Each structure stands twice: as structure tokens, then as C-alpha cells.
Amino acid sequence: MNILDKIVLRKREEVALSKMEVSIRELEAAANFNRTPYSFKTFLLDKNRSGIIAEFKRKSPSKGIINNTSTVQEVTTAYADAGASALSVLTDTEFFGGHRDDIIKARAANTIPILRKDFVIDEYQLFEAKAMGADIVLLIAAILTPKEIISLTARAKSMGLNVLLEVHNEVELQRSVCEGLDAIGVNNRNLGDFTVNIQTSFDLVDQIPADFLKISESAISDTETIKQLKAVGYHGFLIGENFMKTTDPGLAMRRFVNELISV
Numbered sequence: 001m002n003i004l005d006k007i008v009l010r011k012r013e014e015v016a017l018s019k020m021e022v023s024i025r026e027l028e029a030a031a032n033f034n035r036t037p038y039s040f041k042t043f044l045l046d047k048n049r050s051g052i053i054a055e056f057k058r059k060s061p062s063k064g065i066i067n068n069t070s071t072v073q074e075v076t077t078a079y080a081d082a083g084a085s086a087l088s089v090l091t092d093t094e095f096f097g098g099h100r101d102d103i104i105k106a107r108a109a110n111t112i113p114i115l116r117k118d119f120v121i122d123e124y125q126l127f128e129a130k131a132m133g134a135d136i137v138l139l140i141a142a143i144l145t146p147k148e149i150i151s152l153t154a155r156a157k158s159m160g161l162n163v164l165l166e167v168h169n170e171v172e173l174q175r176s177v178c179e180g181l182d183a184i185g186v187n188n189r190n191l192g193d194f195t196v197n198i199q200t201s202f203d204l205v206d207q208i209p210a211d212f213l214k215i216s217e218s219a220i221s222d223t224e225t226i227k228q229l230k231a232v233g234y235h236g237f238l239i240g241e242n243f244m245k246t247t248d249p250g251l252a253m254r255r256f257v258n259e260l261i262s263v
Helices: 003-020 024-028 041-042 072-081 100-109 124-134 146-158 171-174 199-207 223-231 249-261
Strands: 052-056 086-091 114-117 134-139 163-165 184-189 213-217 236-239
Touching: 003 086, 003 124, 003 146, 003 163, 024 124, 024 146, 041 086, 041 171, 041 223, 052 146, 052 249, 086 100, 100 146, 100 163, 114 124, 124 134, 124 199, 134 146, 146 163, 163 171, 171 199, 184 199, 184 236, 199 223, 223 249, 236 249
Parallel strands: 052 086, 052 236, 086 114, 114 134, 134 163, 163 184, 184 213, 213 236
Antiparallel strands: none
16 A cells, blocks of 8 residues: 555545535635635736746654754745745645644635645545635645546535646546636656656646646756746646755745846
């Protein structure tokens, strides 16, 4: 059993427990549930923003603790001020040190789209995301069947949520693309063993239909890589560890963006 298998197994237990603790009706009564989610496309293509989806992440299965001192409010607001097009907030607790309250706190402090970064296997988690104040949900092709992706996408769109489909190879991409998706993300990290290879994004870019926003995720640590990815057609770039491993993630992002836009 690889890391991804362990995460999904544990996630099924967590979702079952959450369903017993909090009903969908209670989620629908949450203060954030009735807000209109921000448009991912509008913010991602805004020329006054960087195209970066900046991630708040405390730890990972492969690296252990990355940053357990910075708070979600200070980091996400600094990201937004530095020009982030969207925020990514981990809500998985056991493997990534996240919490549902992290999105609630980030939402209260920011006025740009927030991605709930988690391992969605059940539509209950979509209701959770809406109740937290998320604007975007992540569907990972590696853990879902094509039928599940279609069903979850339809449910998410009916709730006004944006949907980011994550793939890791051409097989996942070809079997998983469906109507309703807003963006397709190519994760350069193998979720089986957590190794990374930026070449994955370059190999798959031309396979992604032009109807969707194209996102490159993980293994991005320098501005030259972003310039190369933009040149081949990517619109967005999910970066977290490169900023979070520093003592001041917001400052790290600001310097990165300044370098990115400098001539």
C-alpha cells in the first residue's frame, strides 16, 4: 500500500465520522454556505495578478514538518497582498497538518478565491467546502473513477463551486476530462511515492483541451520555470512548499513575484 492508498483509506474513515457528527443540513446553515464563490477564471486571468495559486501547508508525508509556526491568516493575507491569484489551503489533518478551520480563517481574511486542498471522495466534502467558504474544490483523478468525477463535478457546479481536476499522466487525463470542469491541473508530484518531475507538465500541456484553464502544480521553485510554463500555455501555477519552507512565506512570495515580473 503506497502513501496515496493510506491517505484515501483514512479519508473514508474521516468522512464517515464527519457525517455522523455534522449533518448536511447543519453545513447548509453555516454562515459561508450562501455566499457566492469567486470566479477562479476571473482571478487567474487577471493581468494584475501573478497567476500563482499560493498554498498554505504545514507538513507533508514526504517532508514531515515544513512550517508549524506561521499562521494561516498571516500567510494567506501576505500571499494575497503579494499578488496571488488564488489561495490553496490544506484541510487534511493526519498527513498534512491542516484543519477545516484553516479555510474559515483564510476566508474571513481574504477576498480572492480559495481552493480546498484535500482528497475528495464523497459529495459530503463538497458541502463541507462550501460551508467553510471555499470557492474551488480539487478532484484527484488518481483516486476517482470517471463516473465519480462526472457526478462530483455536477454536484459542485450546482453549488456554484469551481472545479479543478488534477491528473498525473496522460491515461488519467484522457479518461477523466468531462463537462463542467473549470481547470485541469497537472501535478508534477507522483502521489504514489511523492517524487517530482516538472517535465510532466510539459509532456501533457498539449493534451489538455483548450476549453479549460491549465494549471501546473508542484516542483516549481524558480521564476524561469514559470516563464517556460507560460510560454507553452499554462495559466496558473500552484506553489506552496517553496514559500512555506521559509520563515516568512509571504515575503518569500513577494520576492518571487517581483523577480517574475522584472524585465
